[in-house]
Amino acid sequence: MKTVGVLALVIAGLVAMGLPATDALRYTVYKSKVSFYEAWQQCIANGGSLASIQLASQNANVLAAIQAAGGDGGWWLSGTDVGLEGSWVWFSTNKAVGTPYGFVNFAAGEPSNSGTNGENCLSMNIQGTWNDDACDKLLYYVCEFYSQ
Numbered sequence: 001m002k003t004v005g006v007l008a009l010v011i012a013g014l015v016a017m018g019l020p021a022t023d024a025l026r027y028t029v030y031k032s033k034v035s036f037y038e039a040w041q042q043c044i045a046n047g048g049s050l051a052s053i054q055l056a057s058q059n060a061n062v063l064a065a066i067q068a069a070g071g072d073g074g075w076w077l078s079g080t081d082v083g084l085e086g087s088w089v090w091f092s093t094n095k096a097v098g099t100p101y102g103f104v105n106f107a108a109g110e111p112s113n114s115g116t117n118g119e120n121c122l123s124m125n126i127q128g129t130w131n132d133d134a135c136d137k138l139l140y141y142v143c144e145f146y147s148q
């Protein structure tokens, strides 16, 4: 009882400070390859959201889910700069990437906006770092869900 009470106080404190209770988020990796927009829609259809990452701990949890699920290639997260080149937002939450905690995890040399049509959608690679990919590329994806 005592431990539960302390834990509740800690969580209440974190919420009061505006920090997300990251333990309340769980991640599911979907191993069908779809476009960024289809991934976004599928997560909503499944009762969740295409994953957004604000904290290193969330990045680590998503990476762990990817590694547990297996597979190769990239995994869609909800980041995009399709609205304004170079201005990255998490599509699921409409929050700027890197806000409010400063966590940004692009791989070296990314985002590259490669190709004639550019790259405007954010994926995680097997190292846990981020890349911009063409939004119509077919990749696995990660949905986030709030657990009780």
Ligand SMILES: [Ca+2]
Residues within 6 Å of the ligand: 081, 082, 085, 086, 113, 118, 119, 120, 121, 132
């Ligand atoms: Ca871009």
Ligand SMILES: [Ca+2]
Residues within 6 Å of the ligand: 110, 111, 112, 113, 114, 119, 131, 132, 133
């Ligand atoms: Ca890229």
